């Protein structure tokens with residue numbers, strides 16, 4: 383009871399911060415609300431996933447970059463009412479600067495490309511894996527941080543960029559053991575809705591707001607969406623027309639309604655044709671209801687989803703040809719996606735595809751007597767020099783050491799004992815075969 387009283391827990395769900403610690407001993411051993419600790423087992427899994435992200439990026443000849451988690455708040459102030467900008471993890475730093483823990487990575491990429499100015503060489507193909515944050519009222523108990531793999535192509539205006547990024551997604555899923563039976567990639571284009579809005583002469587300045595509202599379909603009822611659309615100035619007939627087109631799942635149907643010369647239809651037909659050549663057609667489907675929730679998308683948008691419909695979108699992305707001009711500089715055609723580390727892990731668990739990543743070590747070295755610790759350390763140094771991972775164990779009973787060797791899946795147990803050492807030897811036990819032998823110290827490798 384005494385111990386419990388000194389360690390606060392945060393079982394309360396309200397969002398107020400706990401009172402500042404009154405005594406140095408009062409610490410909350412949990413990580414801050416909505417964040418995670420990664421202990422060795424978790425870290426092995428995270429590194430396994432990130433290694434796949436990196437390997438797929440390498441296969442597509444992307445270069446790795448990194449940006450600060452801390453960014454100027456100004457980079458993320460957008461007026462379209464997106465969830466991501468309404469949940470900024472923002473604050474004022476000690477210098478009075480308005481800063482945020484970044485909620486996404488693309489604006490940082492834009493900032494760096496702008497900084498490079500004319501010296502940026504195109505096409506640019508960059509990827510990064512970085513932690514992103516949101517400040518969401520914990521009443522919903524959701525996470526406040528996740529790691530996101532981002533791949534972006536700048537300087538390619540044709541839908542080849544989208545086709546390449548979708549290829550990356552397909553390769554990643556296949557590497558994880560996920561098939562097109564488990565996951566699909568829904569594809570549409572913001573130009574579809576744009577074409578519909580234009581037929582109703584909706585002013586262009588409303589487009590972004592409409593996209594952000596329409597993206598909430600699925601989270602809100604159709605009536606709520608229609609009401610919100612009307613509230614931002616979309617006449618009811620246009621709302622009905624929009625909702626009608628949003629239900630389209632066939633490109634042919636879309637072409638019938640919009641006509642063959644609409645850019646949206648041409649882009650999508652080209653992308654689906656490219657998919658044939660890559661051999662990943664079975665992974666993708668046209669779905670006009672895909673808009674994605676980021677204000678700056680201007681063209682093709684896509685998201686991967688689990689076909690059992692149990693999880694939130696696995697990843698999402700699209701074309702954003704006019705992001706740079708919103709920061710006051712010349713536009714560069716751009717396309718990218720963000721792929722979070724959480725939903726994919728939920729999917730792998732669902733599918734029984736989470737690998738069993740055990741701790742492993744090559745050697746355990748154990749001096750049987752305290753005066754053999756020096757020789758044992760010499761052996762350890764030599765083995766590590768040869769690139770072997772070595773666990774030097776001391777102050778333990780031999781019985782414990784044998785159990786420990788099993789526990790950490792050691793390859794060999796090297797016992798440094800007096801009688802052997804006098805003859806320049808050590809005793810080696812191969813854990814997998816139980817084979818035991820003596821060997822000259824300088825022949826140990």
Ligand SMILES: OCc1cccc(Br)n1
Nearest residue numbers: 514515516525526527528
């Ligand atoms: O994908 C939206 C998002 C952004 C930042 C942090 C988290 Br958790 N989720």
